Every structure is written in structure tokens, then in C-alpha cells.
Amino acid sequence: MSESNKPRLRAFETAPHQKHIADEDRYLYKSGQASHKLVVIGTGTIGQEHMRVAALLGRGKIHGIFDTSTRSMDVAEENFRKISADPLIRYNDLESACMDPAVDAILICTPNFTHFEVLQTALKSEKPIFLEKPMATELGEAAKIVEIAENYKSFIQIGLQYRYKAQYAEALHEVLSRNTLGEVKTVSMSEYRPPFLDKVKQWNKFNEFSGGTLVEKCCHYFDLINLMADSKPIRVYASGGQASNFLDLEIDGRKSDIDDHAFVVIDYENEVRANFTLNMFCADFSEELIVTGNNGRILASEKSNFQQQGPHEATLQVELGEQGASRSSQVGYPRLVEQSGHHGATFYEHIVLMDRLENKRGEGATPLQGLWAMIVASAAQESVVSKQAVEIDEFVDRHQLSSLAR
Ligand SMILES: NC(=O)c1ccc[n+]([C@@H]2O[C@H](COP(=O)([O-])OP(=O)(O)OC[C@H]3O[C@@H](n4cnc5c(N)ncnc54)[C@H](O)[C@@H]3O)[C@@H](O)[C@H]2O)c1
Missing domain, CATH: 3.30.360.10 (Dihydrodipicolinate Reductase; domain 2)
Structure with a gap:
């Protein structure tokens, strides 16, 4: 059975009464191997949802976060600590979050009116980008994103889930x-x-x-x-x-x-x-x-x-x-x-x-x-x-x- 098709019993992964099963014995409730380092820009409601989902899925690891609000970062970090023991980098600015060579993909989860501007910095990284919906507040900007995506070195995925x-x-x-x-x-x-x-x-x-x-x-x-x-x-x-x-x-x-x-x-x-x-x-x-x-x-x-x-x-x-x-x-x-x-x-x-x-x-x-x-x-x-x-x-x-x- 391939790793991705096995019936993972997730409920047991964190169950207190199963904690005596050591990592080397875990099979059906072994956590996935996180191979992709993700950075989340904007750690409000949906940014934190992406952090939660990434941790649950286990194929990507939340490497770092950036938000213009310290409070949003504090709360996101506090909530992340409840689900993951992984280290979490708090970047001081957008540029360092996007340009960190360790990061494999950028998730933009900021308010709609900031998407286009935040995207301009993210694009410089030439990394895969996940951009929350709606891609922009204006059609002109949305059209530019379509054009940019056509010639972009990597991909841009939109959060219409x-x-x-x-x-x-x-x-x-x-x-x-x-x-x-x-x-x-x-x-x-x-x-x-x-x-x-x-x-x-x-x-x-x-x-x-x-x-x-x-x-x-x-x-x-x-x-x-x-x-x-x-x-x-x-x-x-x-x-x-x-x-x-x-x-x-x-x-x-x-x-x-x-x-x-x-x-x-x-x-x-x-x-x-x-x-x-x-x-x-x-x-x-x-x-x-x-x-x-x-x-x-x-x-x-x-x-x-x-x-x-x-x-x-x-x-x-x-x-x-x-x-x-x-x-x-x-x-x-x-x-x-x-x-x-x-x-x-x-x-x-x-x-x-x-x-x-x-x-x-x-x-x-x-x-x-x-x-x-x-x-x-x-x-x-x-x-x-x-x-x-x-x-x-x-x-x-x-x-x-x-x-x-x-
Ligand atoms: N796909 C979905 O189902 C879904 C659901 C909810 C929200 N969204 C989208 O996600 C985006 C965020 O929504 P939310 O509900 O999380 O809002 P929110 O207000 O809860 O969080 C937004 C966060 O972005 C931060 N922020 C603002 N400007 C920033 C900037 N320039 N750089 C970095 N951080 C910045 C804010 O401080 C805040 O913490 C919106 O585009 C919204 O439409 C999508």
C-alpha cells in the first residue's frame, strides 16, 4: 500500500491513550513526512486555517509567518503551538518572509485590497504562490495577475476551495x-x-x-x-x-x-x-x-x-x-x-x-x-x-x- 493511500487513523495520532506507541512503531497513525516549507502572509482567520490544515495534512510544514499586526502573529503562534511543536519563524517584514531561501511556497492570506501589492513582492521570489480569493478588488488588477501568471516561472493558485x-x-x-x-x-x-x-x-x-x-x-x-x-x-x-x-x-x-x-x-x-x-x-x-x-x-x-x-x-x-x-x-x-x-x-x-x-x-x-x-x-x-x-x-x-x- 502506498503511503498516500493507506487508511491513516488520524484520531489516534494525538490520542492521549495511544501516546505509548513510540514513533518507530507508528504505521496507521504515523504523521506524514512534511517536505515543503510554507510561509503564511496574513495570519488572521484564513491564514490560521491554512496553518491548521497544513499541520493536519502533514505534507507541508509552516516554516514562518508574517503579519503587519503583532497581535495577529501572537494569536496565530499561540494557536499553532497547540497543534505543532515545530519551530516557527516570525519575519519582521514581507520581503524577508518571501525571499527566505528555505521557503518553498508563499500563501497570501491578507485582506483583498492588499493582495495585488503583497503579490508584487512575492513574485520576486519566483516561488509557487497561493493567493486567497478574490484575487483582487478590481478587475484591472485581476487581469494583470492572469497575465503575470502566464509568464511566471512557477504557479499561482487561487483560494477558491x-x-x-x-x-x-x-x-x-x-x-x-x-x-x-x-x-x-x-x-x-x-x-x-x-x-x-x-x-x-x-x-x-x-x-x-x-x-x-x-x-x-x-x-x-x-x-x-x-x-x-x-x-x-x-x-x-x-x-x-x-x-x-x-x-x-x-x-x-x-x-x-x-x-x-x-x-x-x-x-x-x-x-x-x-x-x-x-x-x-x-x-x-x-x-x-x-x-x-x-x-x-x-x-x-x-x-x-x-x-x-x-x-x-x-x-x-x-x-x-x-x-x-x-x-x-x-x-x-x-x-x-x-x-x-x-x-x-x-x-x-x-x-x-x-x-x-x-x-x-x-x-x-x-x-x-x-x-x-x-x-x-x-x-x-x-x-x-x-x-x-x-x-x-x-x-x-x-x-x-x-x-x-x-
Ligand atoms: N477561501 C476562503 O474560504 C476564505 C475564507 C476567509 C477569508 N478568505 C480571504 O482571505 C483573506 C484574509 O481574510 P481573513 O478572514 O483571514 O481576514 P482577517 O482580517 O481575519 O485577517 C487578515 C490578516 O492580514 C493582516 N494584514 C493586513 N494587511 C497586511 C499586509 N499588507 N501584510 C501582511 N499582513 C497583513 C491583518 O493584520 C490580519 O491579521 C481575504 O482575502 C479573504 O477574502 C478566504
Whole structure:
């Protein structure tokens, strides 16, 4: 059995009653051999998730961290100490973090409005780069990242990891690999959730710093919808606004201006029609994706029992009528993997990242896919303001993206 295929019993790796099994006797619960040294830039919510996931997966080692906030580094280090005894370098500046010759890959986990600037320093290293979503706050910068990636010595992977959530990974497999639904005709996606969480300096409460709600959060959903539709969006219409959240939040004389609900309709070149619903003033988290083709329908859903702190539930329903076998099932990953962040999606995103560092197959989300998710999101935001449908060809020309997004 190869190392990567053996059924690792992770729960026993740290179990107190199994600590008497010495390292030389460990097989099923032996930790992986960490061969890649990673540096995390920005050690807030997602930076720490990447540190946790890397430690759990064990193929990469968190070599060092850098954050402009000492408090964020202190907390990240304190939390890291609970899961790893490995040494951790705290860099004094971005340049030394990126240029350290010992580092094999750079993970950029800073707020959206800093991505482009931080990336410029990271690029000088010519090392593999993982860049959190959305790749930028503006389409012009996102397009430049696509161009840069095409000529970059190494790779740039974008943090659009919802495609690895159990229910979406299964749904994508059914639709794109098994062709279960025949020709896809409609895609419908929704997210109902509580307001945006607190962030360092509350950057996600302002369009200027986040790129806007539909770019900041919903690029994940537009990426999934684009994958399912498997075609180019040609028209986007959206209605939305700020109805309930952060209406009284004002920082340095600036009022929060982010949308908290929206309805988006997308037409694709291959005549697939899609819609997306967002509501961010709910008590709990739930997501649903419904894809319908000429053979049937798939429903992938996730409900988080956030208020009761109960386990989250992900399900996949395949409804084929007389066209084939229907089924309804719970889907998920091992609990430790799910608990490491985003119900396991980040863990599987790291597997792809590690595979790429080892020159194996797989590419994760590409900068071009990140750009297309941003094109749909930005067009939707424009439509919310103009109250008109946005023709994507015209939109792409206006933003001088034609050479990339055709
Ligand atoms: N893929 C996902 O599911 C997912 C989930 C959450 C956040 N994100 C993305 O990750 C990024 C960070 O989000 P977060 O929730 O961790 O925010 P956060 O506010 O919790 O953390 C951001 C950290 O970056 C630090 N920082 C700010 N500017 C910096 C700079 N120039 N150099 C170094 N550090 C800097 C801040 O001090 C803070 O500690 C955002 O782009 C966000 O959209 C992705």
C-alpha cells in the first residue's frame, strides 16, 4: 500500500491513550513526512486555517509567518503551538518572509485590497504562490495577475476551495464526469447566512477594501456556477442592496456600504440559465445548489447548526425519475478534516497545492477561473447600481479584458 493511500487513523495520532506507541512503531497513525516549507502572509482567520490544515495534512510544514499586526502573529503562534511543536519563524517584514531561501511556497492570506501589492513582492521570489480569493478588488488588477501568471516561472493558485466541499465535489463529479443529468439547462445557487464576521480593521465592511460583497464572498459561488454551466457568461442582471447589516457602522467617518442581499441572474453562451440568491441577515448558515439537465436534477445542500453549535450536514440528492437510479445521501469527510476548516474544503485544496509542489497532476483554481468569477461578480455589482442587465462582451471590452476573457 502506498503511503498516500493507506487508511491513516488520524484520531489516534494525538490520542492521549495511544501516546505509548513510540514513533518507530507508528504505521496507521504515523504523521506524514512534511517536505515543503510554507510561509503564511496574513495570519488572521484564513491564514490560521491554512496553518491548521497544513499541520493536519502533514505534507507541508509552516516554516514562518508574517503579519503587519503583532497581535495577529501572537494569536496565530499561540494557536499553532497547540497543534505543532515545530519551530516557527516570525519575519519582521514581507520581503524577508518571501525571499527566505528555505521557503518553498508563499500563501497570501491578507485582506483583498492588499493582495495585488503583497503579490508584487512575492513574485520576486519566483516561488509557487497561493493567493486567497478574490484575487483582487478590481478587475484591472485581476487581469494583470492572469497575465503575470502566464509568464511566471512557477504557479499561482487561487483560494477558491468551495469546489472541494464534499457536496459540490460530488455534484461536479456527477454533472461533469458522469454526465448524470445529460445536458445541463439551469443552475440555481443560494447562500443564507449571518452577517460578515469581524475582521482586522473591519476591512470586509467597505466596498473599497473588499471589492464589494458579491466579489468578496460570492466569487466562490460564481466560480461553482461557472464550472457547472461549463460555458462563458454572456449577460448578468442583479438586484440587491444593504437592507439590514452594519447600517450604523462608521469607522473614521466612513459608513459601511456593503450589500447584504442580492438576486443575480446569469445567461451563458450555451443557453444555460443560472441564478444566485444571497441573504446575509439570517441566524444560521445554509447553502444550496440545484442543477437541472434534460435527464434530471441534482440538489447539493449544506446546513450549519451554528447557533446550537451542532454538527453541520451536507447532502446530495440525485433525482432521475425513469432515466436512472435516484439517490439521496449524506456526504462528508472525516471529522478531523471537516473541523480543520470550511468543512474539509481547505484540506483538499492543500492536497492539490502539495501535489503541484511535487509536480503531480491537478491545478486547483487558476487565475483565469478567478478572473471569470470576478467578472460575473463585478458585472452583478454594476447591475445592482445601474438596474440594467450587463452584456458581458461590452463589459469585458470596457474593462480592457478582451484579450484574456474571450
Ligand atoms: N477561501 C476562503 O474560504 C476564505 C475564507 C476567509 C477569508 N478568505 C480571504 O482571505 C483573506 C484574509 O481574510 P481573513 O478572514 O483571514 O481576514 P482577517 O482580517 O481575519 O485577517 C487578515 C490578516 O492580514 C493582516 N494584514 C493586513 N494587511 C497586511 C499586509 N499588507 N501584510 C501582511 N499582513 C497583513 C491583518 O493584520 C490580519 O491579521 C481575504 O482575502 C479573504 O477574502 C478566504
